[in-house]
Amino acid sequence: MDELLSTVDWSRAQFALTAIVHWLFVPLSIGLSLIVGIMETIYLKTGNERWKRMTKFWMLLFGINFACGVATGIILEFEFGTNWSNYSWFVGDIFGAPLAIEGILAFFLESTFIAVMFFGWNRVSRGFHLTATWLTAAGVCLSAYWILVANAWMQYPVGMEFDPAQMRNIMKSFTEVALSPVAVNKFFHTVLSGWVLGAVFVVGVSSWFLLKKSNVAFAKDSMKIASWVGLAGIVLTIWTGDGSAVQVAKVQPMKLAAMEGLYDGSRGQSLVAFGLLNPDKQRTDSKPAILGEISIPKGLSILANHDADSFVPGINDLINGIAIDEKGDTVNTVSYAERIARGRKAQQALREYDLAMQTGDKTGMAAAAEAIKADFKYFGYGYLESPDEAVPPVALTFYAFRIMVMGGGYLLAFFVMMLLLSYRKPGTLENRWVAFLGLLTIPVVWIVSEAGWVTAEMGRQPWTIEGLLPTRAAVSDISAGSVQLTFWMFVVVFVGLLVAEVGIMTREIAKASKKDILTGE
Template identity: 80%
Template sequence: MNDLLSTVDWSRGQFALTAIVHWLFVPLTIGLSLIVAIMESIYLKTKAERWRRLTKFWMLMFGINFACGVATGIILEFEFGTNWSNYSWFVGDIFGAPLAIEGIAAFFLESTFVAVMFFGWKRVSPRFHLLSTWLTAVGVSLSAYWILVANAWMQYPAGMEFDPAQMRNVMVSFADVALSPVAVNKFFHTVLSGWVLGAVFVTGVSSWFLLRKSNIVFAKDSMKIASWVGLTGIILTMWTGDGSAVEVAKVQPMKLAAMEGLYDGSYGQSLVGFGILDPSKERTDDKDPMMMEISIPKGLSVLAFHDTEAYVPGINDLIEGRMTGPDGNIIETESYTERIEAGKRAQQALRLYDEASAAGDSAAMTAAVTALKADFKYFGYGYLNSPDEAIPPVGLTFYAFRIMVMAGGYLLLYFIVMLFLSYRKPEHLENRWVAFLGLITIPVVWIASEAGWVVAEMGRQPWVIEGMLPTRAAVSAIPASSVQLTFWMFVVVFTGLLAAEISIMCREISKATRRDILADDKH
């Protein structure tokens, strides 16, 4: 049992490491592909040579990131098959179909058009080249879509039916899986945050040029485009973030309660703008969960239900079976104790199915399937010893959410300032402090982006599939030591990849500071 728990922990750690590293590359690919496509469009419209050279420089940055990041996500699929075999079998074609589409779309769109982007400047017509650049940008986002559909299904399992004979979920509605509101919101929120990250990267690197008094025109032109993309991106990211909060309130209210450190809900619930959690707080004690807080009155009710007076349940309310109804009032539903009982009944039905199947008793199998379907919604709760096990790690979820939101607020201000300076006071962009601001914003946007994923993934614990399969049941019966070994191997490989990306990028940027990017065509 201890070894199993250790396997779970190491497998989770390994998956988190891989996903976090993969996500260092992906949003930059998404953001830079769009910015490059916009720059090339300007070149084709204006026929001004400087826009071609500007495009080519940022395309080089895109290429370095693409080369270092490509296929890092494949390791996640290796981990599914080895470390998470129960899970990868249990999810069935729900997970397989979107990932297969992703693979095909990524291969044909990205691989083909990326080649034209880099090799085709003198070999295809300018219009076809531009089309390829835009199709690369679209392809990058499309492949992200299918991954996000798969992830959204784990948060909100829609469009499927469990088949006990195959022991896997079978898709009954592709549309429900592919167009679930959670998936659509997640896609836009994630891709738009990629725009922001790409824009911060461009303004940050441009700031470096300005700080070094090199390629001033190039840097200022780049900042204009990036500031527009960044401002548009951050406004839309906030808007879709609001949509995500509404979906979380509907389908994962426990995650929302953890994001807020909210134990006892109320009507017209306030939102913690800034706060420090009391680490000694226990679910059942009367202590205030916050050691200090700055709250926005009724903010959480507005955020979650767009209603100042709506009831927002806390962790205790959910465990006791109180949720928000469609009109914003309290409704009584199953308590977590009842869900655990239902989960155990579902598991017992599956046992009976297994026995009936072995005995070839089809009548008993049918009866077991009927019993299983009645309680399958809470199948995963049957693995829990107590309702407390259904609570996500509150501290991590709470602080990660605040880091993401505060960084988002900062980025909104940052792009307003950058856009204003780019058009109205471009000479101030050369100010040392403004350039320094551009540079330090680069890590901020990555931290915000990763923090968003921490909220999404830690906030849904203990589930790997919401309500259906807890993380510890999803793992394979393999020794923890084997996962430990590959964990450290990944640390070495990923560190090497990151070092390669950063060093190649820094070398190219450094080389560019010593020449006039707009005057020569060396890259």
């Protein structure tokens, strides 16, 4: 058991490391491709060569990021096959189909048009070049969409049926999987957050030029475009984030309870604005969960249900079987103890199916398959020893959520300030402190962006597939030592990759600061 838990922990750590590193590159590609597209559109409209040079500079940084980030996601697929073989088999073509579409459609779209973007200046018409730029940006988003479809299915499994003979989930409705409301919301929330990250990057690099008193006009123009993109991005990200909270309240209420450190819910539930989690708090004791709490009255009820007086269940409520239904009404649902019992019943039926299969007993197989189907919704709960195992790590989820939300608030204020300064007092942008703020916001936006993913992924623990497969059942029968070894190898490679990216990028930015980007002299 200890070896298994260790394998699970190292496999999770490795997956988290890979995903976090992959996510350093992806949102920058999403955001920069949009900003480059806007700048080139202005060039096409105005015919002014300075916009072409601006486009080319940011396109170069987009290219560096794209090259450094390309294929980092492939490692995740290696990990599925080696560390998560039970999971990989169990998900069947549901996971494979979106990833295959991503690979074939989006990747080829990107790689074809990215060549035109970089090599096509003066070789294809301006209109064709601009089309290629926008198609590259669309390709980046399309890639993200199919990956997010796969991720959303893990959070909210729909459109499939489990086949005990193949031991796989078979896709019954591609539309349900591809257009799952969770996938659609996740896509917009994620892509829009990419706009914000790209915009902060452009503002930050421009701030560096201003600190160096180089390419001042270029930096200010870039800041204007980026600040508009960033403002639009952050407003829409907050809006889709609100949609996401409503969805989480309905389909993953345990995640929402963990995000709030909420053990016992109530009607008109307040939202924790500031506070520290009480480290001594146990699920069943009466100690306060939050220390030094400052809360917004009825805030969580409004956030989760758009109804100030609605009931929001806490961790204990959910374990005891009290939740809200799709209309937002409080209902008695299946308690976690019963879920565990029903999950075990489904697993007993699977054992019976297996026995019947060995002896060729078709009637027995059919009966067992029916029994599995009846309780399959709770299949994964059968692996849990107690309801406590179904509670996500509250501290990490709680703090990651707050970093994301507070960071989002800061970024909104940041872009409003940058736009006001850009239009009202452009000279202030050259102020040392303002430029420093712009530069320092670069790491902030990455932390905020990663915190969003930590909230989403830690909040759904212990599940790889919600309710169906916990991490301990999804993992392969391999030694923890082998996973540990590759974990550290990845650390070395990823650090090298980041050093290379940051090195190449800073060298190009430094080189550009020694010439006039707008005239090329």
